[in-house]
Amino acid sequence: MKRIAALAVLPLFLLACPKHEPVSTTATTTTTTTAAPMKVGLLTTGSINDGGWNAIAYEGLQQIHKQLGAEISHQETKTPAEFEEGFRSYGAKGFDLAFGHGFEFQDAALKAGKEYPKTVFITTSGSSVAPNVSPMVFQLEQATYLLGVIAARESKTGKAGLVGGINLPSIASTFLAFKAGAQSVNPKFEVKEIYTGNFDDVGAAKLATLSLINAGCDFIFHQANEAGRGVFQACQERKVRCFGSNKNQNDMAPDVIVASAVLDVPAAILHMARLVHDHQFKPQVYWLGMHDDIVSLIWNDKLKTTLSPQTVAEVSRIEADIRSGKFEVPRGKF
Amino acid sequence: MNIEQRQRRLRLPIPDSRLPIAVLAAALSIALLSASGIAFGHSPRELLSILISGSVGSTFALQGTLLKSIPLLLTGLSVAIAFRAGVWNIGGEGQFLAGALGAFLAARYGMIAALAASLIAGAIWASIASAMRLWRNAPEVLTTILLNFIAIHLLGYAVNGPLQEASGKYPQSDAVPMTSMLPMLGDLHAGIILAVIAAIAAWFLLYRTSEGLRLRASGFNRSAAKWAGVNVDAQLVRAMAISGAMAGLAGGIELLGVTHRLFERFAAGYGYAGIAVALLAQLHPLGTLASAFFFGALTTGAGELQRTAGISSTVATFGQAIVILVMIVFTRSARSAGVSPAGVAASRRHGRAEER
Numbered sequence: 001m002k003r004i005a006a007l008a009v010l011p012l013f014l015l016a017c018p019k020h021e022p023v024s025t026t027a028t029t030t031t032t033t034t035a036a037p038m039k040v041g042l043l044t045t046g047s048i049n050d051g052g053w054n055a056i057a058y059e060g061l062q063q064i065h066k067q068l069g070a071e072i073s074h075q076e077t078k079t080p081a082e083f084e085e086g087f088r089s090y091g092a093k094g095f096d097l098a099f100g101h102g103f104e105f106q107d108a109a110l111k112a113g114k115e116y117p118k119t120v121f122i123t124t125s126g127s128s129v130a131p132n133v134s135p136m137v138f139q140l141e142q143a144t145y146l147l148g149v150i151a152a153r154e155s156k157t158g159k160a161g162l163v164g165g166i167n168l169p170s171i172a173s174t175f176l177a178f179k180a181g182a183q184s185v186n187p188k189f190e191v192k193e194i195y196t197g198n199f200d201d202v203g204a205a206k207l208a209t210l211s212l213i214n215a216g217c218d219f220i221f222h223q224a225n226e227a228g229r230g231v232f233q234a235c236q237e238r239k240v241r242c243f244g245s246n247k248n249q250n251d252m253a254p255d256v257i258v259a260s261a262v263l264d265v266p267a268a269i270l271h272m273a274r275l276v277h278d279h280q281f282k283p284q285v286y287w288l289g290m291h292d293d294i295v296s297l298i299w300n301d302k303l304k305t306t307l308s309p310q311t312v313a314e315v316s317r318i319e320a321d322i323r324s325g326k327f328e329v330p331r332g333k334f
Numbered sequence: 335m336n337i338e339q340r341q342r343r344l345r346l347p348i349p350d351s352r353l354p355i356a357v358l359a360a361a362l363s364i365a366l367l368s369a370s371g372i373a374f375g376h377s378p379r380e381l382l383s384i385l386i387s388g389s390v391g392s393t394f395a396l397q398g399t400l401l402k403s404i405p406l407l408l409t410g411l412s413v414a415i416a417f418r419a420g421v422w423n424i425g426g427e428g429q430f431l432a433g434a435l436g437a438f439l440a441a442r443y444g445m446i447a448a449l450a451a452s453l454i455a456g457a458i459w460a461s462i463a464s465a466m467r468l469w470r471n472a473p474e475v476l477t478t479i480l481l482n483f484i485a486i487h488l489l490g491y492a493v494n495g496p497l498q499e500a501s502g503k504y505p506q507s508d509a510v511p512m513t514s515m516l517p518m519l520g521d522l523h524a525g526i527i528l529a530v531i532a533a534i535a536a537w538f539l540l541y542r543t544s545e546g547l548r549l550r551a552s553g554f555n556r557s558a559a560k561w562a563g564v565n566v567d568a569q570l571v572r573a574m575a576i577s578g579a580m581a582g583l584a585g586g587i588e589l590l591g592v593t594h595r596l597f598e599r600f601a602a603g604y605g606y607a608g609i610a611v612a613l614l615a616q617l618h619p620l621g622t623l624a625s626a627f628f629f630g631a632l633t634t635g636a637g638e639l640q641r642t643a644g645i646s647s648t649v650a651t652f653g654q655a656i657v658i659l660v661m662i663v664f665t666r667s668a669r670s671a672g673v674s675p676a677g678v679a680a681s682r683r684h685g686r687a688e689e690r
Contacts, residue, residue, distance in 0.1 A: 041641065045599070075640045076647040078602040080593040082637060085398045089641060092394060103504045104597060127503065169503060333503075 038070040041090040041098040057101040060269025083108035091116025139289030141177035143261030148181025151219035153311040160219040161212030165199035173332030199225040206230030250300040359660035388638020389631035403630030408584035409608025410622040419573030420553030425478025426581040427605025428485035432459035433582025441510035456582015457575040506597035516591040523591030536619035
């Protein structure tokens with residue numbers, strides 16, 4: 001048995017030894033020069049094949065590769081020990097920029113940032129800022145505020161319904177902005193909320209939507225991710241108008257979805273990379289929204305014409321004010 | 335001693351082949367991993383060299399490997415002790431979380447209190463399964479795994495509710511006070527010393543005390559142990575508590591040494607990975623030192639593979655699975671009438687233990 005084991009190990013060393021040296025030399029020669037292509041790393045907490053949060057981040061990374069010609073690298077990290085190791089490894093290899101896709105990466109970014117001052121560390125959401133560490137925070141609220149305005153202008157019952165997955169600060173904040181938008185038009189406008197408790201139970205989302213419709217809501221907005229399908233089903237059955245969220249969902253139910261509040265995460269990641277690439281990066285919280293074309297309101301052209309022209313005009317006027325910074329949309333404190 | 339004589343008689347005519355089997359399993363998994371590089375368009379040699387340089391090839395990589403070995407070592411010990419006693423404690427994940435929660439709550443009273451709390455919390459969490467075993471004969475293999483889910487949700491509730499950070503922004507706790515954090519030894523935290531001490535202590539307990547002998551006897555053959563005068567039930571309860579304490583300590587050390595705060599996915603599979611660690615070590619506490627290092631290196635190397643060669647992190651999981659399969663196949667084929675893999679491995683161990 002011992003002999004078998006020895007035989008099994010032997011080829012491994014034979015394989016390992018000759019190639020070992022070149023690898024360590026490349027590691028030592030990697031110092032950043034301006035002529036070399038930009039190097040960008042991305043850490044995610046889950047698989048980039050999840051078709052959602054992590055997939056869109058990876059899509060952004062690939063765009064950085066395509067549009068900026070950057071060398072890209074990705075690692076799926078599960079524990080804070082791995083967050084730190086991933087960040088520090090990018091720092092040690094002279095990466096220009098490293099993303100941590102989630103608020104979880106803040107502590108690791110601060111630690112690695114101190115150690116590798118030449119690398120910029122960006123976390124998706126968060127509030128920790130250091131000379132080379134910044135969070136980017138998405139302002140989907142800007143678009144959901146406009147949806148609230150549309151609902152209040154067009155509603156006949158004076159009531160709208162919101163269906164949420166889990167009551168997370170980021171989601172509650174988009175609802176808060178929706179409510180603020182609606183009540184800016186009509187202070188008595190009623191907004192009812194239901195959280196189903198998860199993001200994938202289509203049936204529960206559908207039931208929640210039906211109960212809101214039964215309670216008199218004639219506009220529905222959801223933040224239920226995958227379960228949003230159930231919201232659209234209910235709205236189609238009952239011919240109640242609704243809104244899409246995060247992605248352009250207009251063609252998921254083209255007869256009832258009036259518009260979608262869209263968040264373009266790949267564009268946000270590309271935006272940050274461009275700032276670092278052009279030496280425009282400054283340490284601060286990056287509020288990314290309509291101004292940077294990261295957040296937008298996308299109309300369903302088929303239904304846009306059925307709305308009153310005044311509503312559409314008012315929405316584009318507020319949109320312009322948000323874009324120019326003249327008007328600031330309220331958001332939850334997080 | 336009576337039991338010892340029985341064990342001597344029961345010892346199986348198998349040559350002492352623990353180390354070769356473990357080395358073979360490890361080597362086989364690395365070889366298969368390297369070969370899998372072909373599927374990703376990399377030569378096995380290139381893949382292997384990245385794997386090695388990325389796990390032990392530099393001080394930086396080595397530190398990463400050691401850092402990850404610490405929780406693996408402790409959860410590995412936890413599994414080894416339980417399996418030795420013949421109890422299927424696969425609740426390491428839950429006990430890890432219980433330990434972290436305990437440490438967090440006690441952190442304000444200092445580091446020692448926090449570490450002690452993690453030991454106790456892990457032991458208590460594991461003892462719930464023992465209590466259910468004694469009360470309704472509920473099998474640990476079910477109760478411990480179900481307790482994992484309860485612990486995961488309990489932690490989720492805690493960081494979204496009572497223990498959420500004061501600013502209330504994210505589902506995570508505030509950092510523990512500085513006074514309770516483990517001192518740093520360069521880039522490593524002092525938990526590594528505690529973990530190594532725990533491994534030696536576990537070995538001493540199992541092989542140098544009568545308590546350990548009774549524990550192993552209970553795992554090896556319950557009836558024989560009972561006949562020899564061992565209170566098997568009490569023995570199993572104690573083994574479970576010690577096992578839970580080890581996993582709890584792992585959680586406490588991870589909190590005080592690395593993360594400093596609690597958040598939802600805190601355990602991240604360390605509890606389950608402990609099973610692989612223990613099996614590769616063939617349930618020997620000192621073997622756990624090597625196998626925890628191996629798995630720590632595998633995970634760290636896999637991270638480097640992902641960063642430089644774009645190869646999915648599942649390779650580490652894949653490697654783990656191969657190791658477990660090889661260990662099971664070899665220990666199975668070595669003995670036809672197996673009670674359980676734990677029993678088989680335990681029986682194998684006795685030969686060595688008595689040689690001193």
